[in-house]
Each structure stands twice: as C-alpha cells, then as structure tokens.
Amino acid sequence: MSKSEKKYGDHLKLKKLNSIIKKNNCEKSALISTLLDIQSEYNYLPKEALIMVAKEMDIPLNQIYSVATFYKVFSLQPRGEHIINVCLGTACHVRGGGRIIDEIRRELKLKDNGGTTEDMKFTLEPVRCLGCCASGPVIVVDNEYHSQVTPKNVNKILKKYSDGRKVKKIIGSQDKNA
Amino acid sequence: MKDIDKFKQKLSRIRKSKAEESNRPCIIVSSGTCGEARGSKEVFLALKNVIKKYKLGKKVDIRLTGCHGFCQVEPIIIIHPENIFYQSVQPEDAEEIISETIINKNIIDHLLFKDPNNGKKIKLEKDIPFYKKQNKLLLKNNASIDPFKIEDYIGIGGYSAILKVLSKMKPEKVIDTIKESGIRGRGGAGFPTGIKWSIAGKTEGKKKYIVCNADEGDPGAYMDRSILEGNPHSVLEGMMIGANAIGAREGFIYIRYEYPLAVTTIDAAIKQAKKYRLLGKNILGTGFDFDIKIVRGAGAFVCGEETALMASIEGKKGEPRQRPPFPAERGIWNKPTNINNVETWANVPLIINNGAKWYSKIGTKGSKGTKIFSLVGKINNTGLVEVPMGISLKEMIYDIGGGIPENKNFKAIQTGGPSGGCIPKELLDLPIDYDELASVGSIMGSGGMVVMDEDTCMVDVAKYFLSFLEEESCGKCLTCREGIERMLEIVERITEKEGKKEDIETLKELGEVVKDASMCQLGQTAPNPVLSTLKYFENEYLAHIREKKCPAKVCRALISFKILKDVCNGCGACRIACPEKAISGEKKKLHSIDRKKCIKCGICFETCKFDAIDKRAGSD
Amino acid sequence: MINLRIDGLDVQAEDGWTILETCQFYGIDIPTLCYDHGLSPYGACRLCLVEIGEGKNAKLVSSCTYPALEGLKVKSHSNRIIKARKIVIELMIARCPNSKTLQDLASKYNVQKIRFKIKHEDCLLCGLCVRMCKEQMMSGAIDFIGRGKDRRITTAFDEKSDLCRTCGGCMYICPICELRCQGPDPPGAVCGSCLEMSPTCLDFSSEAQCFMVESGCGTCVRNPIKKNVNEMEE
CATH class of the missing domain: 3.10.20.740 (Ubiquitin-like (UB roll))
Incomplete structure (x- = not known):
C-alpha cells in the first residue's frame, strides 16, 4: 500500500463522507454528483468510500463500480499532489498538443499518457478540449491555465510546481499584434 | 395589483437606473475561461488597484464580463462610453490606461488592434475585420453584462420575453412561434426545435422534464461555454419559456465538469432568478411552477447523445438506447422529456421578443437564424464567430478569420467535431447551413471549425479523431466499439509505415458499415472523419502507403531530420536541446544526428536559429 | 394489432x-x-x-x-443488410475466434477472410450474462466495467461478490465460452484461426463457479486460470 493510500484509506473522515452522501439526499439519481463530491474531497474514489455509498444509498456496489469506471473524471487510484490536465482538443492537437504531452511524459518519466509519478507529486490527465482553443496548446495545472505552451517551456512550468513556489502565469509567445 | 404587474414595474425601475449608470466611464474586462487563461484576472486586479490609487472608485466602474469572442487577442478590455477596444492588455498597462485614457481621454496607441493587412490601428471593436461580417445576436450581450448580476441582464431587456409569454401568450402560440421561426437544434443534428416542442407538448403526462444540454464535448467547440459564462440568464429565460410551452415543471442543465467557471455562473444565475421569483412555485403569481437543477457530467463525450444524457441524469452510465421511443414520449424516468442545446435555448427569448418573422428572415431557406462557430486551428484570427446561416466558408476563413498564418496554404476545414468531416479547398464557396454541409459529407455539429494548413497531415487528422472516438465510444454496440478500434488499427498502421495496398478499400467498407449499423449518433457519424479525408485526400493516404512518405511531415515514422552541411555553424543549440542526446558534434563544427537515437520530436528543428535542420518527408 | x-x-x-x-x-x-x-x-x-x-x-x-x-x-x-452482417461477423471473429457459434455464422454467411488482427478474447461483451444475472437470477453480481475498448464484464473491484450464488447462469447463457469450436468443421476458410484454441473454463473447474473463485471474474479465461493453462502445457 502506497503512502498516500494509507493516508486517505485508513482515516477516511467518515463524518465528512456521511455529510456528502446526505447532502445529495441519498437519491439514486444523485450517484454521479455524490461521487464527484467524494472525489473532490479525497482526490480520488477510495474503495471504502464506494462501499459506504453502496450501503447508504442502497445501490449494488457493482453498479457504483460500473459508473465509476465509465466516466473518465473518476479515479480509483490515489492521485498526485499536482494534477496536470493537458488539452488534447482538435485545436490544441493541430498546434502540437501531442508533443506537449510527450514532453511531459518524458519529463515525469511516465509510461502512458496519464498516470501518477512515483513520488506522488504529479498526476497527468489528458482531457479532450478545455474550450480555450484560441490559446492552444493549453495545459492546466491545479486549475491554473497555461496557454501557448511549447515543448521547450514545459519543464519550466513543471519545475515551478515541483519546487512548491507560487507560480507566475507562464504564457508562451505573445501575439504578433502585441 | 397583480404580482406580474409589480414585476413589470420592478424591471422598468432597474432598467432606468441601469441607463443612468451607463453614462459613467466603465472599464470592461473580458474574462471567460480563455481570457482567464491569458491573465485577465490579473489585469482586472491591477486596474482595480490603480483606480483605488487615484481615488476614482466612485467615478469609474469596472466590470468582469464573459468572452467577447476574439480570443486571439485576450485579455481584451473595452472602455465605455467611447467603446475603445484595447487588446492583449497586461497588468503593467493598468497605470497607463487609467492615467491616460480614463483621466486624460487619450488613446494608447500600442494597445489598439493593428490590422495585419494594412498595419492600420483600429479604435473601435466594430471596425475590426474579425467582427465586421458578424451578426451578433447571442454573443452581443456577453460584452456588456456581468454574468453574476441579474440586474445587468434585465438592464439590456432581459426577462421581457418570459413576461410576454406569461401575460399574453398561450402555450400553443409559443410553440407555433418557434415552429414558424424555423430554428433548428444547434446541438448537431439540426432537428426543427418547434416540432420537437410540439411533440413533447402533445404527449400526455403529469410530469414532464426539459433539459439544457451543455455537455459540449466536441473538441474545438466552445460556444456553449461562452454563452453560459457570459450570459447565463438568457439560457434560463429560454428554458422557462420552453417549460411553460410544453408543460414541464422541472428542468435540468447537464453541464460538463471541464467547465468549472460555467457551472459557477449558471449556479449563481439560478439562485438570483429564484430570488426574483422567476423560478420556483407559482412564478409571479401566474400559477406556473418551474425549477432548474444543475447536473454535472463526469467526462463522457457520448453523454451529448440524448438517450445517454438522460441515463446520466438518472445517475447511471451514459449508454445510449434505441430510439424510438423518443425522449419526447419516454425520457427521464420514462416521463416525456424535451432536450435542447444551450445555443438553442438562448435563441428562444430572441424569437419571442422579436417575432418569428424577424427571425426567419435571417439565414437560408432551410437553416434560419445565426449560428456561433468556433474558428480555431491554423488561422490568423481565432475565436467565436456569430454569423447568419448561409455565409460561405471562404468568407469565414479569409474575411473573418484573416487567412492562414505565415502565408501558408490552406488545406482543409474540419467542421462538426469528431462526427464531422474535412472539407477541401475546392468546396470553399459552399454556404454554411445544415443541408449544404451534409451534402459534402460533413455536418454542422455544434459549430466547431478547425482550419488546417499544408502542415497538417490528413491521415494524422483521421487518426486523431478515431483515437478520440475509440476512447469515447461507450462500448455497448459492437460496430461502434470494434469498428472504430479496427479503423484506428488500420490508420495507425498506415502512419507507422506498415500500410497495405488494400487498407483503403477495407477502411471504406468498414466505415460504411459502422455508419449504417451502429445504434446511436456517435457510432453513426464516427467514420465521417475517415471517409471524408479518404474522399478528398486519398492521395495523402496513398503517399503514406505506397511511397512511405508523409507529405505534410507530421507522421514520425515517415519523416526524418538532417543537419545541412553548408548551413550548420556548430552553435550547439540543438545538441543541448535534444532530449535524447541524439545530436553530436564539436563546437563550431558540423553537427550530426544519430538516426538510431532520434525520436523525431522536432525540438532541434525548432531550436535551430539558422534553419540548418531539414525536415524531410520519408524516413530516409 | x-x-x-x-x-x-x-x-x-x-x-x-x-x-x-x-x-x-x-x-x-x-x-x-x-x-x-x-x-x-x-x-x-x-x-x-x-x-x-x-x-x-x-x-x-x-x-x-x-x-x-x-x-x-x-x-x-437486403444487400445492404448482408454486407453489414458480414462485417459484423468479421469483427466478432477477429475478437473471439474460438467460438463455435461465431464460426458457424461465418460459415453460413460465407465470411472467408479476417482482415484485422486477431485478439483472442473470450468475451464478446454481448451482455447476456449480465442480464441473466440481473433479470433471471435477481442477483446483479456482474456488470459492465469501463467503457469503449476497455469495457469488460466483472464484479466490483474484481473481487468475489457477496451477491453471487455461484448458480452458473452466466456460463450457461454465454454464446462464446460455453460452446467452443472443436475443429475445422463445417469447412470454411475462417476456421483456420481455431488452431490456437484455448480450453474452456469447464476444462479447469468441475464446479460451475469459476466466475467467482479467488479473483476470478467475468469471463472465464482470465489470469488465474491462464496460470493453469501453462501448467497443463508443462
């Protein structure tokens, strides 16, 4: 069991979890929104939490697992401290978004287009279009948008997060008009 | 006095005070997600500080608004009442803007937009070529209202359509108006909205639902996000009108989680509307009950499909099911349900206010009104463009979009997202409407338009969309799940130098069947990107297969890099930049690339300032 | 009427x-x-x-x-239907070449060539077992997990489910693993792929509960049982 799994898994703040489930009135239709809330609380969907949701909401665990694996936003694995979303929308793709993700992968030594680094610092999660198509390629780290990223300034951005310093927005090449 | 009359008075009071306010100078900072990505919040804070410094707090207003459309030059600010348009503003410019423009009424030259064609500086938004051919019915108000203030929306005439409906229009009359206007669903398939409403209206049932589909999953399209972020009340008003006409008492807005800002704005808007008694029980004393709930999606493109969306609202997996029964007959929890897209809902108040005749005058015979497109990709002016239906692709790309950057050649425009197709140069005179686009093998979709230039490989584009769809297919029906996977298998093979002669035939045959035999729209349109590129760009496929070359120099297995002997001066920049240490050479001497180590990432090509690195089609 | x-x-x-x-x-x-x-x-x-x-x-x-x-x-x-059905069968066999049901279909529709990489899966994801479990056995121990190409049928967290009564209904109804092709008969070009036949789950488990033993799951020929295949070969 990894360090962070222990941190979350053993000490699930049960009260908090209860209040999330209660907030959504135990309505079966609120399953997805309950899971979203749980994920934003714990950073991923811990197994214990899903078992509890099954009990409280009276939904077979199987069905919850099925929903949790269907939607891409849910993670059943603990995620890193910083979450990197790389936009792979069409506009970012034609502007070289694929090369940005390659670069991040190499920089973080990740095998796939996604996953968490061994030191639990970063989790890479590609997304399909953030709707910032004019500023592509776009990456979002911890909800901060970085636009017009180039393979060259990827490591600059990552480094600032791994150092734990507050990051000033890094914007790639400015416009010709400017 | 009746509630509704009281409300009318309240509205006119608000409008009056808003009109008085509008004489004061006001700085508008465009801050949709794209503005924020480029630092609009920082600009806003800087301006606020400077205003405080000069003690102008009571004389100058400052307002954050939604997206203005011209995302290319964000952060944008507009200064009222003169409507001065400043672009690419940085926090450092704040001081100058306040001291020069606000206090001394001088224009700051370097913040004005420069016309790339003639170098002229342009002061007003409406004179900028990007905006000239647009007809902004929906997006117009994004530039003036604070999305978090219902009063701003009321100030520009908001909520008068619902008032009109509640005070003097019968449901049948509303449905007829929508029918006569000729508006078709903006979500993709273009089903006539009025007919949809009348089916849902006629279906018997005590409980009915309406849904706003804001699961804008098409990569490259973000008009729905812009409306929700910039003008959420217009969507709410549209939904109220629709609910009243159909007889629904409950509504849902299904919004994707990737749009956190839009969730915030729409949530705030609902709360404010409740405060004004525009939502809830017995609205304005008319006996009409209606409430709206937000449902967040969780990352599934297929949930844009109606039946999958309904399953998702019910808290299940977003798997489509067979239609019929249609949602209008049996929808959420088997109750009649009417689903429309964000843009469609936003059009409704306009139609009610101005009448069906006015609306049906805009556009073409089969497609009425305006449509918002997101013009992105290899184009000079990127952003959201709202034009009347029927404008030609050429006008779109060259007049509004300002052509292709760096004088490159236009190759194709991809419309309709992953379900759409690529349209080549020869068809640029095509007027944009539902039927014309369908006739060339593409679709309108939600309005994404991705421009591609000579550096875009069409096989790679097909591969991109297939890999998108492979990930997003729910996997329920065999032809969609296996078919897309196999098409991708073949296209990948082609880009990896392993293409076979018969691959093109197999792709065509398989594509046709996937289109024919799949259950839902996702599968039925999935082969479009492949089939349309095969139709118009078969030569590129052949070059990959026969000559083992990628003419656009994109597919890594089919290109190579070489350092040119006569140009390289041995500066060593590429050697340092190469992530694989594949470049060697002594200082001030010719460098060389080790083919075995080279992963063809192209970083050296970009790093070299002397154009000494040659990118070649063909792997040797 | x-x-x-x-x-x-x-x-x-x-x-x-x-x-x-x-x-x-x-x-x-x-x-x-x-x-x-x-x-x-x-x-x-x-x-x-x-x-x-x-x-x-x-x-x-x-x-x-x-x-x-x-x-x-x-x-x-119609021709359009036959054309589509042939491709559907081709896609099915490319996924599960060992099923007698599918081989017979291919033979009937004269599907003679598989143009795609053979996957050797033992589940077609037709969902009969899922519905059997839920609707006839009133259990709901297994379900579809994941989506798209990652879709598979299993229990929650791939663990033995409390809901499973090891009734074997899922195995009974499976058109793929229950009935395996026993050789190139009836004759047909596609049948060549049968040469790589893997044994059915019934070859390993005399009891009808292979689904839920240990981390066994969904469709039978999965990791724990694959181990057995190797042992058998040795």
Whole structure:
C-alpha cells in the first residue's frame, strides 16, 4: 500500500463522507454528483468510500463500480499532489498538443499518457478540449491555465510546481499584434 | 395589483437606473475561461488597484464580463462610453490606461488592434475585420453584462420575453412561434426545435422534464461555454419559456465538469432568478411552477447523445438506447422529456421578443437564424464567430478569420467535431447551413471549425479523431466499439509505415458499415472523419502507403531530420536541446544526428536559429 | 394489432412486439446473438439488423430493440443488410475466434477472410450474462466495467461478490465460452484461426463457479486460470 493510500484509506473522515452522501439526499439519481463530491474531497474514489455509498444509498456496489469506471473524471487510484490536465482538443492537437504531452511524459518519466509519478507529486490527465482553443496548446495545472505552451517551456512550468513556489502565469509567445 | 404587474414595474425601475449608470466611464474586462487563461484576472486586479490609487472608485466602474469572442487577442478590455477596444492588455498597462485614457481621454496607441493587412490601428471593436461580417445576436450581450448580476441582464431587456409569454401568450402560440421561426437544434443534428416542442407538448403526462444540454464535448467547440459564462440568464429565460410551452415543471442543465467557471455562473444565475421569483412555485403569481437543477457530467463525450444524457441524469452510465421511443414520449424516468442545446435555448427569448418573422428572415431557406462557430486551428484570427446561416466558408476563413498564418496554404476545414468531416479547398464557396454541409459529407455539429494548413497531415487528422472516438465510444454496440478500434488499427498502421495496398478499400467498407449499423449518433457519424479525408485526400493516404512518405511531415515514422552541411555553424543549440542526446558534434563544427537515437520530436528543428535542420518527408 | 410489411409480406404484430418478435412469429430467419427471449433486448451485437423505411430515408436498425410500428416497411435480407452482417461477423471473429457459434455464422454467411488482427478474447461483451444475472437470477453480481475498448464484464473491484450464488447462469447463457469450436468443421476458410484454441473454463473447474473463485471474474479465461493453462502445457 502506497503512502498516500494509507493516508486517505485508513482515516477516511467518515463524518465528512456521511455529510456528502446526505447532502445529495441519498437519491439514486444523485450517484454521479455524490461521487464527484467524494472525489473532490479525497482526490480520488477510495474503495471504502464506494462501499459506504453502496450501503447508504442502497445501490449494488457493482453498479457504483460500473459508473465509476465509465466516466473518465473518476479515479480509483490515489492521485498526485499536482494534477496536470493537458488539452488534447482538435485545436490544441493541430498546434502540437501531442508533443506537449510527450514532453511531459518524458519529463515525469511516465509510461502512458496519464498516470501518477512515483513520488506522488504529479498526476497527468489528458482531457479532450478545455474550450480555450484560441490559446492552444493549453495545459492546466491545479486549475491554473497555461496557454501557448511549447515543448521547450514545459519543464519550466513543471519545475515551478515541483519546487512548491507560487507560480507566475507562464504564457508562451505573445501575439504578433502585441 | 397583480404580482406580474409589480414585476413589470420592478424591471422598468432597474432598467432606468441601469441607463443612468451607463453614462459613467466603465472599464470592461473580458474574462471567460480563455481570457482567464491569458491573465485577465490579473489585469482586472491591477486596474482595480490603480483606480483605488487615484481615488476614482466612485467615478469609474469596472466590470468582469464573459468572452467577447476574439480570443486571439485576450485579455481584451473595452472602455465605455467611447467603446475603445484595447487588446492583449497586461497588468503593467493598468497605470497607463487609467492615467491616460480614463483621466486624460487619450488613446494608447500600442494597445489598439493593428490590422495585419494594412498595419492600420483600429479604435473601435466594430471596425475590426474579425467582427465586421458578424451578426451578433447571442454573443452581443456577453460584452456588456456581468454574468453574476441579474440586474445587468434585465438592464439590456432581459426577462421581457418570459413576461410576454406569461401575460399574453398561450402555450400553443409559443410553440407555433418557434415552429414558424424555423430554428433548428444547434446541438448537431439540426432537428426543427418547434416540432420537437410540439411533440413533447402533445404527449400526455403529469410530469414532464426539459433539459439544457451543455455537455459540449466536441473538441474545438466552445460556444456553449461562452454563452453560459457570459450570459447565463438568457439560457434560463429560454428554458422557462420552453417549460411553460410544453408543460414541464422541472428542468435540468447537464453541464460538463471541464467547465468549472460555467457551472459557477449558471449556479449563481439560478439562485438570483429564484430570488426574483422567476423560478420556483407559482412564478409571479401566474400559477406556473418551474425549477432548474444543475447536473454535472463526469467526462463522457457520448453523454451529448440524448438517450445517454438522460441515463446520466438518472445517475447511471451514459449508454445510449434505441430510439424510438423518443425522449419526447419516454425520457427521464420514462416521463416525456424535451432536450435542447444551450445555443438553442438562448435563441428562444430572441424569437419571442422579436417575432418569428424577424427571425426567419435571417439565414437560408432551410437553416434560419445565426449560428456561433468556433474558428480555431491554423488561422490568423481565432475565436467565436456569430454569423447568419448561409455565409460561405471562404468568407469565414479569409474575411473573418484573416487567412492562414505565415502565408501558408490552406488545406482543409474540419467542421462538426469528431462526427464531422474535412472539407477541401475546392468546396470553399459552399454556404454554411445544415443541408449544404451534409451534402459534402460533413455536418454542422455544434459549430466547431478547425482550419488546417499544408502542415497538417490528413491521415494524422483521421487518426486523431478515431483515437478520440475509440476512447469515447461507450462500448455497448459492437460496430461502434470494434469498428472504430479496427479503423484506428488500420490508420495507425498506415502512419507507422506498415500500410497495405488494400487498407483503403477495407477502411471504406468498414466505415460504411459502422455508419449504417451502429445504434446511436456517435457510432453513426464516427467514420465521417475517415471517409471524408479518404474522399478528398486519398492521395495523402496513398503517399503514406505506397511511397512511405508523409507529405505534410507530421507522421514520425515517415519523416526524418538532417543537419545541412553548408548551413550548420556548430552553435550547439540543438545538441543541448535534444532530449535524447541524439545530436553530436564539436563546437563550431558540423553537427550530426544519430538516426538510431532520434525520436523525431522536432525540438532541434525548432531550436535551430539558422534553419540548418531539414525536415524531410520519408524516413530516409 | 399493428399492420406492417416485412419483405413484401403484409403482417400483423401484437402491441408491444419488436420487429424481431414479429419476424420470428412469421418464421422469417434473422440471426441473433445478444438476444434471448427470456431477457430484455439489448441491441449490442448488431447481428439482427433489418432495413426499415424506403429510398433515401431507409436505415438499418437492430430488430430486437425496434418496435413494430404501424405502416412500417421492413426488409430482412437486403444487400445492404448482408454486407453489414458480414462485417459484423468479421469483427466478432477477429475478437473471439474460438467460438463455435461465431464460426458457424461465418460459415453460413460465407465470411472467408479476417482482415484485422486477431485478439483472442473470450468475451464478446454481448451482455447476456449480465442480464441473466440481473433479470433471471435477481442477483446483479456482474456488470459492465469501463467503457469503449476497455469495457469488460466483472464484479466490483474484481473481487468475489457477496451477491453471487455461484448458480452458473452466466456460463450457461454465454454464446462464446460455453460452446467452443472443436475443429475445422463445417469447412470454411475462417476456421483456420481455431488452431490456437484455448480450453474452456469447464476444462479447469468441475464446479460451475469459476466466475467467482479467488479473483476470478467475468469471463472465464482470465489470469488465474491462464496460470493453469501453462501448467497443463508443462
């Protein structure tokens, strides 16, 4: 069991979890929104939490697992401290978004287009279009948008997060008009 | 006095005070997600500080608004009442803007937009070529209202359509108006909205639902996000009108989680509307009950499909099911349900206010009104463009979009997202409407338009969309799940130098069947990107297969890099930049690339300032 | 009663019938795979396609899920259908080459070549077992997990489910693993792929509970059992 799994898994703040489930009135239709809330609380969907949701909401665990694996936003694995979303929308793709993700992968030594680094610092999660198509390629780290990223300034951005310093927005090449 | 009359008075009071306010100078900072990505919040804070410094707090207003459309030059600010348009503003410019423009009424030259064609500086938004051919019915108000203030929306005439409906229009009359206007669903398939409403209206049932589909999953399209972020009340008003006409008492807005800002704005808007008694029980004393709930999606493109969306609202997996029964007959929890897209809902108040005749005058015979497109990709002016239906692709790309950057050649425009197709140069005179686009093998979709230039490989584009769809297919029906996977298998093979002669035939045959035999729209349109590129760009496929070359120099297995002997001066920049240490050479001497180590990432090509690195089609 | 026309024949269907049920009533042969009359129709395998409508508006739909509607014109064996069915069968065999059910279908429809990489999966994801478990056995121990190409059938967290009574209903109804092709008979070019036959789960487990033993799951020939295959070879 990894360090962070222990941190979350053993000490699930049960009260908090209860209040999330209660907030959504135990309505079966609120399953997805309950899971979203749980994920934003714990950073991923811990197994214990899903078992509890099954009990409280009276939904077979199987069905919850099925929903949790269907939607891409849910993670059943603990995620890193910083979450990197790389936009792979069409506009970012034609502007070289694929090369940005390659670069991040190499920089973080990740095998796939996604996953968490061994030191639990970063989790890479590609997304399909953030709707910032004019500023592509776009990456979002911890909800901060970085636009017009180039393979060259990827490591600059990552480094600032791994150092734990507050990051000033890094914007790639400015416009010709400017 | 009746509630509704009281409300009318309240509205006119608000409008009056808003009109008085509008004489004061006001700085508008465009801050949709794209503005924020480029630092609009920082600009806003800087301006606020400077205003405080000069003690102008009571004389100058400052307002954050939604997206203005011209995302290319964000952060944008507009200064009222003169409507001065400043672009690419940085926090450092704040001081100058306040001291020069606000206090001394001088224009700051370097913040004005420069016309790339003639170098002229342009002061007003409406004179900028990007905006000239647009007809902004929906997006117009994004530039003036604070999305978090219902009063701003009321100030520009908001909520008068619902008032009109509640005070003097019968449901049948509303449905007829929508029918006569000729508006078709903006979500993709273009089903006539009025007919949809009348089916849902006629279906018997005590409980009915309406849904706003804001699961804008098409990569490259973000008009729905812009409306929700910039003008959420217009969507709410549209939904109220629709609910009243159909007889629904409950509504849902299904919004994707990737749009956190839009969730915030729409949530705030609902709360404010409740405060004004525009939502809830017995609205304005008319006996009409209606409430709206937000449902967040969780990352599934297929949930844009109606039946999958309904399953998702019910808290299940977003798997489509067979239609019929249609949602209008049996929808959420088997109750009649009417689903429309964000843009469609936003059009409704306009139609009610101005009448069906006015609306049906805009556009073409089969497609009425305006449509918002997101013009992105290899184009000079990127952003959201709202034009009347029927404008030609050429006008779109060259007049509004300002052509292709760096004088490159236009190759194709991809419309309709992953379900759409690529349209080549020869068809640029095509007027944009539902039927014309369908006739060339593409679709309108939600309005994404991705421009591609000579550096875009069409096989790679097909591969991109297939890999998108492979990930997003729910996997329920065999032809969609296996078919897309196999098409991708073949296209990948082609880009990896392993293409076979018969691959093109197999792709065509398989594509046709996937289109024919799949259950839902996702599968039925999935082969479009492949089939349309095969139709118009078969030569590129052949070059990959026969000559083992990628003419656009994109597919890594089919290109190579070489350092040119006569140009390289041995500066060593590429050697340092190469992530694989594949470049060697002594200082001030010719460098060389080790083919075995080279992963063809192209970083050296970009790093070299002397154009000494040659990118070649063909792997040797 | 609903009046419709199938293959030029005027027929009548009861209220609530699907096209498939109507065809079966009149003895019109339509191949099916994910359909079972005791379970709710699912429409996943796309084998039972029929063509409805005429001219430009004609389209293919799965007959097991499409209701018989008044005035509907249905074709059950047009060229368009046969072409689609052949590709459907080709896609199925490319995924699960060892199934006798599929090999027989291929033979019947004269599918002679598989142009795709053979995957050697033992599950077609037709969902019969899922529906069997839920609807007939009232259990719901197994379900579809993941989506798209990662879709598979298993229990939650791949662990033994408390809901499973090891009744074996899922194995009973599976068209792929329950009945394996025993050799190239009937003759057909596709049957060559059978050479890499893997044994059925019943070869390993005398009890009908292979689904839920240890971390066993969904479709039988998965990791824990694969270990057995190696042992057998040794």
